[in-house]
Amino acid sequence: MRTALSCMILTVLFALTGCSNYKELNELSIVLGLGIDYLPNKDMYEVTYQVVNPSENAAKSTGSGTTPVIDFKTTGKTLSEAAMNHANVFSRRNIHSHIQLVVIGEKLARKESLNFVFDIFERDANVRVNIPVLVARNSDVKTLLDTLVSIDKIPVRTLEGKLENASLILGEHGDTKIYDVIEDLTNLGSEPAISGVTIVGNKKTGITKKNLESMDKTYVALNGIGVFKEGMLVGWMDGQKTKSLQIIDNKIKKTFLRIPCDEKHYNALVINRLRSHSHVDITKNQAEINVQVQGYGFISELLCNKDISKREVLQEYEDKAVLELEKEIKEGIRAAQKMKSDVFGFGEILHYSHPRKWNDYSEQWDEVFSKAKVTVHASIDIEGVGMRIKPYPY
Known part of the structure; x- marks a missing residue:
């Protein structure tokens, strides 16, 4: 009984004192x-x-x-x-x-x-x-x-x-x-x-x-x-090349590409799935950066007057989209190379994949990165064309 009463008294006392840092x-x-x-x-x-x-x-x-x-x-x-x-x-x-x-x-x-x-x-x-x-x-x-x-x-x-x-x-x-x-x-x-x-x-x-x-x-x-x-x-x-940062880091969720068909008109392709893999190596003091990209998307706007029900037409658009994507990635990497700043983390990739080579070049990596040979290989599959097959006549 005394124990129960003592516990009750202590509980009431603690409740009355409150928090010291209360505001x-x-x-x-x-x-x-x-x-x-x-x-x-x-x-x-x-x-x-x-x-x-x-x-x-x-x-x-x-x-x-x-x-x-x-x-x-x-x-x-x-x-x-x-x-x-x-x-x-x-x-x-x-x-x-x-x-x-x-x-x-x-x-x-x-x-x-x-x-x-x-x-x-x-x-x-x-x-x-x-x-x-x-x-x-x-x-x-x-x-x-x-x-x-x-x-x-x-x-x-x-x-x-x-x-x-x-x-x-x-x-x-x-x-x-x-x-x-x-x-x-x-x-x-x-x-x-x-x-x-x-x-x-x-x-x-x-x-x-x-x-x-x-x-x-x-x-x-x-x-x-x-x-x-x-x-x-x-x-x-600035510009489209900024996408390269998200692409190489595999953080991109959705983007778009312009597919040229003549000097004035473009098709619009939405990329809703994209994965990339980068490999970095150094051979004879020359850094080599290889980027592999696989993307999937659908046509969201068709301004090229061609029959997209034909497989060869879609293949043509896929090939042009690949060229556009590779161009954006290369331009982004080149922009970083000019500033001698490896914002893509290629040096980190080299560090994990070839630690001995990284140790040899880590102190001058900014210079090595700025002169690296860059290769980009992309592949794009058009999986959809929307609700309409034939383009508007013009």
């Missing part, structure tokens, strides 16, 4: 987006926070007419200092566990290695490392995050959605996470590649409510792939 919701701010930039005139880091404005996001609230998010920035000689300085400018304590996106400024990416940026993410247990990363291209991070959007209330969710769509539908932009960047920074024979994002339109109008009231809106759009070397941004890869 009311109105004392906290939920951070959804984080931007990191560099101020060359001050030689300091600038951290931009995008936090939820509760009064504008409540389900039954009419709001006060202000923006659904609040952006504010802090500075410091280190990222930790800048992060802690938020206490001087914001009334609530930040929660970082709900961050959905991290944007790195182009000036910072060109100034110093990402090792100095992402060190804090690995050390802080409150920040997840499965967060997408983007590089602000031709714009400062604060202005980019401040640009108001009309469909999604919260700007970082718009960026996250565009990145996901481009990865799923186009295959031109990979959904690069923090842990992907860290892995490329620490692994031998690979470098990071991060999608860029830029502001299209009037930057001054984009950060005001006039942008929501105008049909000709300022908006943010994905723009190229940032190529890094030794953790620093060295250039950009």
Whole structure:
């Protein structure tokens, strides 16, 4: 009886004491987006926070007419200092566990290695490392995050959605996470590649409510792939060749190809299944990169006036699609070779397949990679032509 009574008393005491780190919701701010930039005139880091404005996001609230998010920035000689300085400018304590996106400024990416940026993410247990990363291209991070959007209330969710769509539908932009960047920074024979994002339109109008009231809106759009070397941004890869990164890494889910039939007209081919295999070797100081690709797809648009019910016509289109795919892959690899940055991870493949040869060439791999002989062999099967066989006459 005494034992039962003692247990009951202890339970009540523990319940009354509560949690020592307990905080009311109105004392906290939920951070959804984080931007990191560099101020060359001050030689300091600038951290931009995008936090939820509760009064504008409540389900039954009419709001006060202000923006659904609040952006504010802090500075410091280190990222930790800048992060802690938020206490001087914001009334609530930040929660970082709900961050959905991290944007790195182009000036910072060109100034110093990402090792100095992402060190804090690995050390802080409150920040997840499965967060997408983007590089602000031709714009400062604060202005980019401040640009108001009309469909999604919260700007970082718009960026996250565009990145996901481009990865799923186009295959031109990979959904690069923090842990992907860290892995490329620490692994031998690979470098990071991060999608860029830029502001299209009037930057001054984009950060005001006039942008929501105008049909000709300022908006943010994905723009190229940032190529890094030794953790620093060295250039950009643009256009169709950016698909090569996702193809070689076997991360592509869907993409399209243009099949030329004359100087003005093309067929459109959607690739919905694609696998690749890469082999790397070195013979007599010459690196050889061989890429094998197998793709399957269907015709989504037919502007060439030929009878696709005939097998020889489909074979012609398959052959032309192969040439187009091989061209895009080769152009992507050549672009990286010019920047002497192995963002494809071919050095890592050589490391695992031929460790002794890798040991001999690892220190000068960037130079060896830039002069490597590249061979691409592709094969494409057209499995469908849609609901119509005959093209429209013209």
